[in-house]
Amino acid sequence: MTVARFWRRIPQRYNLIGTKCETCGHVFFPPRAFCPHCRRGGDLHEIQFSGKGKVLTFSIVHSASDQYAEQKPYVLAIIELEEGARMTTHIVCEPDEVYIGMPVKSVFRVLDAEGADGVIHYGTKFVPDE
Amino acid sequence: MVGIITYGAYIPRYRIKVEEIARVWGANAAEISGGLGVFEKAVPDYDENTATFAVEAARAALARRSVDVSEIRAVYVGSESHPYAVKPTAVTVGEAIGATPVMTAADYEFACKAGTAAIQTSMGLVASGMMKYAVAVGADTAQGAPGDALEYTAAAGGAAYVIGNDDPIAEINETCSFTSDTPDFWRREGEDYPRHGGRFSGEPGYFKHVESAAKMMMERRGTRPSDYDYAVFHQPNAKFPQKAAKSLGFTAEQIKPGLLVPRLGNTYSGAVPLGLAAVLDIAKPGDRIFVTSYGSGAGSDSFDITVTEAILDKIDRSRAPSVESMLNKKKYLDYAVYARHKGKIKV
Numbered sequence: 516m517t518v519a520r521f522w523r524r525i526p527q528r529y530n531l532i533g534t535k536c537e538t539c540g541h542v543f544f545p546p547r548a549f550c551p552h553c554r555r556g557g558d559l560h561e562i563q564f565s566g567k568g569k570v571l572t573f574s575i576v577h578s579a580s581d582q583y584a585e586q587k588p589y590v591l592a593i594i595e596l597e598e599g600a601r602m603t604t605h606i607v608c609e610p611d612e613v614y615i616g617m618p619v620k621s622v623f624r625v626l627d628a629e630g631a632d633g634v635i636h637y638g639t640k641f642v643p644d645e
Numbered sequence: 646m647v648g649i650i651t652y653g654a655y656i657p658r659y660r661i662k663v664e665e666i667a668r669v670w671g672a673n674a675a676e677i678s679g680g681l682g683v684f685e686k687a688v689p690d691y692d693e694n695t696a697t698f699a700v701e702a703a704r705a706a707l708a709r710r711s712v713d714v715s716e717i718r719a720v721y722v723g724s725e726s727h728p729y730a731v732k733p734t735a736v737t738v739g740e741a742i743g744a745t746p747v748m749t750a751a752d753y754e755f756a757c758k759a760g761t762a763a764i765q766t767s768m769g770l771v772a773s774g775m776m777k778y779a780v781a782v783g784a785d786t787a788q789g790a791p792g793d794a795l796e797y798t799a800a801a802g803g804a805a806y807v808i809g810n811d812d813p814i815a816e817i818n819e820t821c822s823f824t825s826d827t828p829d830f831w832r833r834e835g836e837d838y839p840r841h842g843g844r845f846s847g848e849p850g851y852f853k854h855v856e857s858a859a860k861m862m863m864e865r866r867g868t869r870p871s872d873y874d875y876a877v878f879h880q881p882n883a884k885f886p887q888k889a890a891k892s893l894g895f896t897a898e899q900i901k902p903g904l905l906v907p908r909l910g911n912t913y914s915g916a917v918p919l920g921l922a923a924v925l926d927i928a929k930p931g932d933r934i935f936v937t938s939y940g941s942g943a944g945s946d947s948f949d950i951t952v953t954e955a956i957l958d959k960i961d962r963s964r965a966p967s968v969e970s971m972l973n974k975k976k977y978l979d980y981a982v983y984a985r986h987k988g989k990i991k992v
């Protein structure tokens with residue numbers, strides 16, 4: 516990802532900023548500028564998600580690209596935030612800890628880095644919420 | 646009066662035992678643990694660094710008390726392991742707590758006392774009326790070369806303080822510092838690991854500065870060690886703060902709650918801020934806390950602090966994890982996995 520593209524996504528990545536349609540009540544992450552349900556009747560506003568949610572489904576990644584090689588095996592999951600939006604994310608835990616329905620909460624972590632001399636990308640991951 | 650509005654701490658989940666490091670290097674574990682008074686140390690996860698610790702600690706502080714983040718006009722992060730050589734950690738913290746863009750920010754470096762230097766700067770900014778709140782963080786992912794004595798203690802963690810004037814949970818009655826040019830520990834630009842003057846650098850470095858700053862503080866306040874409920878000293882190992890406390894006249898009971906190093910290791914810039922956080926976790930109104938940091942190179946910052954009634958009704962300490970709970974929530978690593986965590990082996 517280019518530096519400029521990541522830069523524009525800092526608010527959503529650091530602080531889980533998404534959007535909510537006031538017309539139908541649906542929430543979106545990543546944020547959308549247009550409600551697919553209400554179309555022209557949509558009324559979208561920024562919201563900050565609480566960072567609490569639960570695991571809908573997950574997979575254990577055993578073969579990873581160079582970027583994440585040292586972290587494998589790791590847990591990749593689709594979670595549902597308590598406000599309703601769904602997202603794909605890393606769950607920071609041991610592969611045998613995760614289960615469907617597991618409560619999770621957001622944490623601030625390094626997502627990746629452009630090599631040893633490039634930009635470090637920070638953002639949100641999730642951990643078990645005990 | 647200027648003081649601590651709220652505070653937060655962060656300790657990563659992983660630990661390695663001193664015994665395990667000694668095993669790899671063929672050293673005598675009992676001798677090393679006994680000599681240092683350190684038994685295990687906190688290790689960062691693969692995706693954690695000083696910036697992520699600083700953000701987690703600052704967010705923990707804000708979880709405990711509702712603070713108007715638009716009134717936070719300064720963020721200072723003290724560390725000797727900032728992720729970038731050029732590009733401040735403090736802006737990442739500012740962005741992640743929603744305090745940007747109307748704020749100033751900078752990173753501090755002064756070996757292990759950069760966090761208390763950030764608290765002092767923040768005190769000046771709010772006491773002068775330049776702003777309502779400033780955030781000061783001390784955090785580190787300390788580095789010790791494999792096999793070096795520092796590897797047994799170099800640990801990871803940090804704590805954050807929101808400094809302000811209105812209803813502080815603890816008033817900072819005074820701060821003073823003792824500083825000199827003393828080459829007891831250093832790391833040159835571009836080098837991965839620090840070097841140190843060896844075992845004899847304790848006297849002209851740690852003890853001279855800690856004891857001078859501490860005595861100056863008690864002289865200024867007209868106090869004696871027995872006037873304080875708790876004392877927190879910089880803790881590169883357990884022996885140094887115990888010895889300094891004893892020679893100043895503080896008891897083992899006064900320093901125990903803030904002496905985390907046996908179970909945490911040396912978190913450098915995070916050490917005194919975390920020790921103070923552990924004390925604030927259990928403090929009651931009226932408690933008086935004596936704090937003295939130390940940074941090699943060298944200097945000590947001393948603080949005289951009084952806990953107020955606000956700790957009971959202006960803050961909800963249970964809304965963020967206590968230092969004790971984070972110390973107890975741990976997972977041990979063996980040396981091979983630890984080395985991968987620390988990036989000591991390139992895979």
Ligand SMILES: [Zn+2]
Binds near residue numbers: 552
């Ligand atoms: Zn809808």
Ligand SMILES: [Zn+2]
Binds near residue numbers: 552
């Ligand atoms: Zn809609």
